[in-house]
Amino acid sequence: MATKLLSPAPRLSSASRPKTLQCLHRPRPIQSPLAPHQQRRCISAYGYEQAKALAFSSYGEPPAVLSLHSHSIAPPHGSLMTLRFLASPINPADINQIQGVYPSKPTFTTALGTAHPIAVAGNEGVAEIIALGDKARGEGFKKDDWVLMKAPGFGTWRTHASATGEQVVKLEEEMREGISVVQAGTVSINPCTAYRMLRDFTELKEGEWFIQNGANSGVGRAAIQLGRRWGYKSVNVIRGREDKAAEGKLKEELRSIGADVVVTDAELQSQGIKDMAKEWTNGGREPIRLALNCVNGKPATAMAKLLASDAHFVTYGAMSKQPLTIPASMLIFKNIHFHGFWVSRWAAQNPEEKKKTVADVLDLTRTGQFKDTPVDEIKWEWETKGEELIAKVKDTLEGYREGKGVFVFGKT
Numbered sequence: 001m002a003t004k005l006l007s008p009a010p011r012l013s014s015a016s017r018p019k020t021l022q023c024l025h026r027p028r029p030i031q032s033p034l035a036p037h038q039q040r041r042c043i044s045a046y047g048y049e050q051a052k053a054l055a056f057s058s059y060g061e062p063p064a065v066l067s068l069h070s071h072s073i074a075p076p077h078g079s080l081m082t083l084r085f086l087a088s089p090i091n092p093a094d095i096n097q098i099q100g101v102y103p104s105k106p107t108f109t110t111a112l113g114t115a116h117p118i119a120v121a122g123n124e125g126v127a128e129i130i131a132l133g134d135k136a137r138g139e140g141f142k143k144d145d146w147v148l149m150k151a152p153g154f155g156t157w158r159t160h161a162s163a164t165g166e167q168v169v170k171l172e173e174e175m176r177e178g179i180s181v182v183q184a185g186t187v188s189i190n191p192c193t194a195y196r197m198l199r200d201f202t203e204l205k206e207g208e209w210f211i212q213n214g215a216n217s218g219v220g221r222a223a224i225q226l227g228r229r230w231g232y233k234s235v236n237v238i239r240g241r242e243d244k245a246a247e248g249k250l251k252e253e254l255r256s257i258g259a260d261v262v263v264t265d266a267e268l269q270s271q272g273i274k275d276m277a278k279e280w281t282n283g284g285r286e287p288i289r290l291a292l293n294c295v296n297g298k299p300a301t302a303m304a305k306l307l308a309s310d311a312h313f314v315t316y317g318a319m320s321k322q323p324l325t326i327p328a329s330m331l332i333f334k335n336i337h338f339h340g341f342w343v344s345r346w347a348a349q350n351p352e353e354k355k356k357t358v359a360d361v362l363d364l365t366r367t368g369q370f371k372d373t374p375v376d377e378i379k380w381e382w383e384t385k386g387e388e389l390i391a392k393v394k395d396t397l398e399g400y401r402e403g404k405g406v407f408v409f410g411k412t
C-alpha cells in the first residue's frame with residue numbers, strides 16, 4: 001500500500017472557530033420523515049459546509065492512491081453554488097482515470113486545502129444544490145434543484161462540491177419526477193452511449209440485427225432495451241461463467257429485458273457459429289448490420305466475422321486490454337466500416353441533443369420501459385470510513401460482478 005500523501009483539511013483553531021460551526025459535528029439527527037436525499041444536516045450560520053472526497057495526488061491503482069480527504073467549502077457567492085451529492089457511480093472510465101490511462105484528465109488542485117495538488121475521483125453523478133450565489137440564481141438555478149455534470153473530470157466521489165452553472169446541467173422538475181437518485185446519477189453516460197451508437201452510425205430498420213459484446217454491462221443492457229424498443233434484434237455476447245447455473249441465470253436475465261440471442265465469448269468463437277447465426281437471422285435474410293464492441297481481442301474479431309457486407313462496427317471500450325485485430329478482407333471485400341465512439345466528445349459537440357437523449361431515457365425509465373442496470377449500492381454516510389469506500393472501489397476492479405457499484409449518499 002503506497003503512502004497516502006494527502007494532507008488533512010486545515011482545521012480552525014478553537015479560538016477562531018465560530019461557535020455555530022460546532023453544529024457541524026452533527027449530533028445524531030432525530031428520525032426524519034424525509035427521504036435520505038431530503039435530509040439535511042446542520043449548517044453553520046456562516047454557511048461553511050464540511051465535505052469529504054475520495055481523492056488522489058498521483059496516478060496509480062485505486063486502492064494504493066485513493067484517500068478520503070476532509071475539507072470545508074465557503075458560502076457560495078456570485079455564480080457559485082454548493083452541491084451535495086446524492087448518487088455517483090463507479091464506472092470503468094473512473095478507474096482508468098485514476099490509473100492515468102484515460103484521455104480526459106482530472107484537475108489537480110490545492111483548492112481543497114492540501115499542500116500538494118489533489119484530484120477528486122469520479123466523473124458521473126447527481127447532486128442537489130444546497131446553497132447558491134445571486135448570479136447562479138439569475139441563471140435559473142435554485143436551492144434543491146438536481147444537477148448532472150456537464151463534462152468528465154468534475155470529481156463526483158465526494159459528499160459536497162463547489163460548482164458554477166457552467167459545469168452542471170439542471171434536471172428540470174418534470175424530468176426528475178418519479179426518478180430515483182440512482183437512476184438520475186447513472187443516466188448521463190451509459191444509456192446515452194448505447195442510444196447514440198444504435199442511432200448515429202447506421203439506420204437500422206425494424207427486424208434488422210445488431211451484435212454486441214459486454215452485453216451485461218450498463219451500456220450493453222441499455223442497448224438491449226433501446227434496441228428492442230426500436231424494433232431491432234440483438235445477438236449478445238457475455239463472458240462465460242465457471243458456474244454454469246450463474247451463466248444460465250445471466251443469459252435469462254438479458255433475455256428478460258429484450259435480448260433475442262445470448263451467447264458466451266467461447267460459443268461465439270466455436271465452430272458452427274456461422275450456421276447458428278444463419279438460423280437466428282432467417283437464413284441470413286435479416287442482416288446483422290451493426291456491431292458494438294467494448295472488449296476487443298479475439299471475441300471482437302469473431303463478432304466482426306458475423307457482420308453483413310457494408311455493416312458498421314463501433315468500438316467504444318477496451319475491457320480486455322487487448323488490441324482490436326481485423327483481417328484486411330473485412331475492409332477490402334466486405335467493406336465493413338470501423339468507427340470509434342466517445343460519448344464525452346459527442347456531448348461536448350451536441351449539448352442540446354445530449355439533453356434530449358437524457359430526457360428520452362428518463363421518460364422511458366419513468367414509464368417502466370427502461371430498467372436500471374443492477375446496482376450494488378454503497379452507502380456513504382458522513383461517518384463512513386475511507387477504507388470502506390476504497391475497498392468497494394477495489395471490488396469493482398474484479399470482473400464477473402452482479403451489479404455496478406454506485407455511491408449513494410445518506411446523511412452527509
Ligand SMILES: NC(=O)c1ccc[n+]([C@@H]2O[C@H](COP(=O)([O-])OP(=O)(O)OC[C@H]3O[C@@H](n4cnc5c(N)ncnc54)[C@H](OP(=O)(O)O)[C@@H]3O)[C@@H](O)[C@H]2O)c1
Pocket residue numbers: 090091092093189190193214215216217218219220238239294295316317318319320321341342343344373398399400401404
Ligand atoms: N466510449 C464511451 O463513450 C463509453 C461510455 C460509457 C462506457 N464506455 C465503456 O463501456 C464499457 C462498459 O462500461 P459500463 O459502465 O457499462 O460497464 P459495467 O456496467 O461496469 O460492466 C463492466 C463490463 O465489462 C466486462 N468486463 C470486465 N472485465 C472484462 C475483461 N477483462 N474482459 C472482457 N470484459 C470484461 C464485464 O463483464 P463480466 O460481467 O463478465 O465481468 C461487464 O460486462 C467500458 O469499457 C467503458 O469504458 C465507453
